[in-house]
Amino acid sequence: MATFDRRTFLRTATTAVVAGAVTPDLAVKSMENDLAAPAPTPPEVTKILARYIVSARYEDLPAHVRKEGLRTLLNWVGVAVGGSRHETVNIAVEALAPFSGPPQASILGRRERFDAMNAAFINGVSSHIFDYDDTHPKTIIHPAGPVVSAILALAEHRPTDGRNFLNALVLGVETECRIGNAVYPDHYDRGWHITGTAGVFGAAASAGKLLGLSEQQMIWALGLAASQPVGFRESFGSMNKSFNPGRAASNGLFAAFLASKNFTSSDQMIEAKRGWATTISTKHDYKEIIDGLGKHYESTLNTYKAFACGIVMHPAIDAAIQLRDQYSVNAGRVQSVHLRVNPLVLELTGKKTPTTGLEGKFSIYHAVAVAIVEGAAGERQFSDRAVHDPTIVQLRSRVVPVIDTNIQLSQVEMTMVLEDGRQLVKSIQHAKGTLEAPMTDGDIESKFTDLAKESLSPAQIRTLVDLCWNLEKLPSASAIAKAAVPL
Amino acid sequence: MATFDRRTFLRTATTAVVAGAVTPDLAVKSMENDLAAPAPTPPEVTKILARYIVSARYEDLPAHVRKEGLRTLLNWVGVAVGGSRHETVNIAVEALAPFSGPPQASILGRRERFDAMNAAFINGVSSHIFDYDDTHPKTIIHPAGPVVSAILALAEHRPTDGRNFLNALVLGVETECRIGNAVYPDHYDRGWHITGTAGVFGAAASAGKLLGLSEQQMIWALGLAASQPVGFRESFGSMNKSFNPGRAASNGLFAAFLASKNFTSSDQMIEAKRGWATTISTKHDYKEIIDGLGKHYESTLNTYKAFACGIVMHPAIDAAIQLRDQYSVNAGRVQSVHLRVNPLVLELTGKKTPTTGLEGKFSIYHAVAVAIVEGAAGERQFSDRAVHDPTIVQLRSRVVPVIDTNIQLSQVEMTMVLEDGRQLVKSIQHAKGTLEAPMTDGDIESKFTDLAKESLSPAQIRTLVDLCWNLEKLPSASAIAKAAVPL
Incomplete structure (x- = not known):
């Protein structure tokens, strides 16, 4: 612990008082507090992190890190295109169009073009819908959400090749996840939507990297x-939730652009x-930010949801699809589906008769039924259409969840009883999409196709997927954004 | 205290888990915490405040509230024009120009025009420089800073008459100061720059009022x-400090525009x-926000700095100017100036030989000397020129502060000894610019003129001052912004 530096404190207090930003009384009280309990001097976290970001090269990235970066990109483009036709995005486009600068960047899945910062915001909203x-x-x-939204819009304004783009993407994810690790879970538990609070650092870091900031400029960014x-977190359940990653993206760009001119x-x-x-969290473990930079990559710990609903239902959906595929189950021949689940599953998703697609996301009955009928649980399986489909409605009444405190939340034990008396059994320890059972590249492609097909033609989807996988060969990363616009 | 509503909690937790925004484990832990110590149900603060903002009319404003609003406006236009030539603003203009939308709004004191949101940001920066x-x-x-920056830019994009503009200004100030009262001092003491955190509400409220938001839209805004x-507060001492009110202004506009389209x-x-x-402060006294709306006006408690430095030096400067003016003191005839001051004055502003204008703001010696020589302590009295002026340098060596723990921070006792042996004495209880000794309208006009004269001609300054005082008669409030642009 460093000794208390009275000079440093006085300089700070003086600046504040002279600026009129703090009353002298408050400065004195604050000084007394500090004298009573001097804080240890933390490491130069901002400087160390900035130095790493500006010096890290594409060539330094291990192959598995590059690969995970590509998977992160592909998954993001899919969800951004998929969300782009939602009412939330229509509103954002209408509200911001009168203020947009030059048409520098694409809105994925749509035909409008906005300036880079507004485009980053809207794409960030789409991707979280x-x-x-x-x-x-x-x-x-x-x-x-914060990182790729920022740099893909930037790449259309300031050309960058695919390798530098991938490097910036990885560095942005490293930055936000490491900063998140330093304050999680206290920061999140207190009420912050961590994707928006840590995410803005990722956006600024990745955009600043592409702008070629100096170390000092990166510190400022x-x-x-x-x-x-x-x-x-109070925003959850409203459009404000998707707002958060979008605004983190545009705020990060805003920071990087200003810093690039020495603001x-x-x-x-x-x-x-x-x-x-210290202001935003009771926990702040700076080692999480600065230890092992360039050696250990948080970005390799990214996961991609296999199913378009809360993770608590994922084990059951996974089991249902596996049994269906393994035994070519015909939904009409299913007499009942018994599942042993953790108690929280029924507390959270116990809705028996959902009447809207959104309500379907809160129904373990619907989730299992639709998974058996359609072999999937993507966004279209949680549509109004799906929850009213007669086959699914009939089957969901035959889903029988039983709570079992010995079953972990990551687990499920399913027994499917067919009309012919056969009993099909499946036990899941970790559902598809977790770190333990990651989505395959093919899974991510399938998810992508499912999300994009209302906006893009099959040929366009194929082209876009290939562009994402081949990012490192692209002379300009902006090709991805341009290919994500409907013809 | 309301009983704990388990259903409400479950609904919230379910939304969060299903959205994948919180792990089930965390939700359970959080639920256990809540069951152990259920929180009282707070009043519907957001709704009550929004209802007030959308229903409050110009006709309801008492005369003294309207008058203080005009003083707030005039003072703000002065500091915004005054700060507009600073390097910080040059950088912001250069960095943001490539992204600006249509030239909807003026940058005060300059010739560039930006879209309303970027203009609000830049004017907010200028005004805090x-x-x-x-x-x-x-x-x-x-x-x-947050409020007028937002609505003056908006008024150029969406015409509004002076009365509605004044009403929106008052409501914006009410909103931010009441929300600030609810969390101050804990929130500020923790580290937040309250002008940026509470200010964004003021910007959104005032802009939303001019956009004619419904009650529901205002709640969303x-x-x-x-x-x-x-x-x-860590930003203090860098350009980032001025960034904060600017960004509060543009963020508030952003919120209001989105809400106006039902985001x-x-x-x-x-x-x-x-x-x-609850997330951003340990103290949250909601009565401060909702009690006495439309009856008690925080906006009448606004003050305007008389001198361009920290308030700790204001009593001494005030005393020096009063003696100078009262006795027509010639600086060359001053043998010594003795002042009894609170100990903090020397701790904070004890620099004896400042070498830059900024250092002059930390020197009680310079402040007293320049006040006697020039009869003022505006921005130009804290310039590099001023701290090197031979007459001022000579006089400052004759300034003798003595600390006295019986002297309050708001006070000073000054004895000026002249070469002819006369002793001039002045005691100050509250310096000019405090609530107890407010700036007169003439004082604010003089300050305005001093700040604006490098950017605007005397005739322009006269026109602009008159426009501000006569806001309520203006068919379009935008006339003020247009008149603040150099010819």
């Missing part, structure tokens, strides 16, 4: 990003006493 | 504003368990 995007399980951050945290900030915004981490 | 703007002493919020708090948010974003106040 279905809560079907990627998840870093250690923090529940959805990493791609992180400082200006820190100054713009976005979102509370200054503090050099210690993350770790200072009145900076981001 | 010198830390010379208005202050609500109860919260240390600088009210005009407040929710989207809440989701975008700006700034930490939804929570109906309880201010008071909900995982909403703004």
Whole structure:
């Protein structure tokens, strides 16, 4: 623990008082507090992180890190295109069109073009609409929303090749997930929507990397990003939830553009006493941010949802689809489906007769039934159409969940009884889409196709998927954004 | 205290888990915490506030409230024009120009025009450059920065008459100061720059009022504003400090524009368990927000700095100018100036030989000397020129502060000894610019002229001052912005 530096404190207090930003009484009280319990001097977190971001090269990325970056990209493009026709996006486009600058960047899945910052916002909103995007399980951050929304829009404005783009993507995800690790779970438990509060750092870092910021400029970009945290958990259930990753993306770009012209900030915004981490969270473990940079990659711990609903139903859906496929089950021949589940499954998703697609996401009965009938549980399986489909409605009444406190939330034990008396059994320890049972590349492609097919033709989808996988060979990463626009 | 509503909790938790936004484990832990210590149900703060904002009419404003609104406006236009030539603003203009939408709004004191949101940001930055703007002493919020920056830019895009503009200004200031009162001082003490965190509500409220939002839309605007708090005290001393009121202004506009098209948010974003106040502050006294709406006006408690430096030096400067003017003191005839000051004055502003204008703001010696020589302590009295002026340098060596623990921070006792042996004595209880000794209308006009004269001609300044005082007669409030552009 460093000794208390009275000079440093006085300099800070003086600046504040002279600026009129704090009353002298408050400064004195604050000084007394500090003298009574001097804080340890934290490491230079902002500086160390900035130095890493500006110096890290594409060539330094291990192959498995590059590969996970491509999977993150492909999954994000899919959910962004998939969400782009939603009412939330229509509203954002209508509201912001009068203020947009030059048509620098595409809105994925649509024909409008906006300036880079507004495009980043809208694409970030689209990508979170279905809560079907990627998840870093250690923090529940959805990493791609803030980062890829920012840099794909930027890449259309300032050309960049695919390798630099992938490097920036990885560095952005590293930045936000590491900062998230430093404050999770306290920060999230308090009420912050961590995708918006940590995400803005990822957006600024990745955009700043593509803008070629110096170390000092990157420090400022992180400082200006820190100054713009976005979102509370109270927003969940409204359009404001999708707003948060979108605004994190545009705020990060805003920070990076200003820093690139030498708009200054503090050099210690993350770790200072009145900076981001101590103000916004009771926990702040800076080792999570600065240890093992360039050696250990949080971005390889990203996951992609296999099913378009809360993860609590994923084990049952996974079991249902596996039995269906393995035994070529005909839904009409299913007499009953028994499943032993953790008690929370019924508490959270116990709705027996959903009447809307959204309600279907809260019904374990519907989820299992639709998975058996359609062999999938994507966004279209949680539509109004699906919850009113007679075959599915009939089958869901035969789904019999039983709670069992010995069953973990990641598990399910399913017994499917067919009309001919056969009993098909499936036990799931970890559902598809978890770190333990990751989505295959093919799974992500299928999810992509399912999400994109209302906006893009099959040929366009094929082209777009190939562009994502082949990012590292692209002379301009902007080709991906352009290919995601309907013909 | 309301009984704990298990159903409400489950609905919230379910939404979160199903959305994949929270792990089931965390939801269970959180539920157990809530069952152990259920929180009282707060009043419907967001709704009550929104209802007030949408229903309050110009005709309801008492005369003294209207008058204080005009003073707030005039002071803000002065500091915004005054700060507009600063390097910070040059950088912001250069960085954002490539992304600006149509030239909807003026940058005060300059010739560029930007879309309303970018203009609001830049004008908000300009107005805080010198830390010379208005202050609500109860919260240390600088009210005009977020609010007037937002609505003046908006008024150029969407015409509004002066009366509606004044009403929106007052309502915006009410909103931010009341929300600030609810969380101050804990929120500020923790590290938030309250002008940016509470200010964004003021910007959204005032802009939403001019956009004619419905009560539901205003609720959403407040929710989207809440989701975008700006700034930490660690930014003080860098350009990031001026960034904060600017970004609060543009974020508030962003929220209001989206809400006007029915982009939804929570109906309880201010008071909900995982909403703004409980997440961002340990103190949250909702009575401060909702009691006496339309009866008691926080906006009448606004103050305007008389001198362009920290308030700790204001009593001494005030005394020096009063003696100078009262006795027509010639600086060359001053043998010494003795002042009894609170100990903090020397701790904070004890620099004896400042070498830059900024250092002059930390020197009680320079402040007293320049006040005697020039009869003022505006921005130009804290310039590099001033701290090197031989007459001032000579006089400052004759300034003798003595600390006295019986002297309050608001006080000073000054004895000026002249070469002829005369001793001039002045005691100050409250310096000019405080609530107890407010700036007169003439004082604010003089300050305005001093700030504007490098950008605008004397005739332009006269026109602009008259437009501000006569706001209520203007068919379009935008005339003020247009008149603040150099010819």
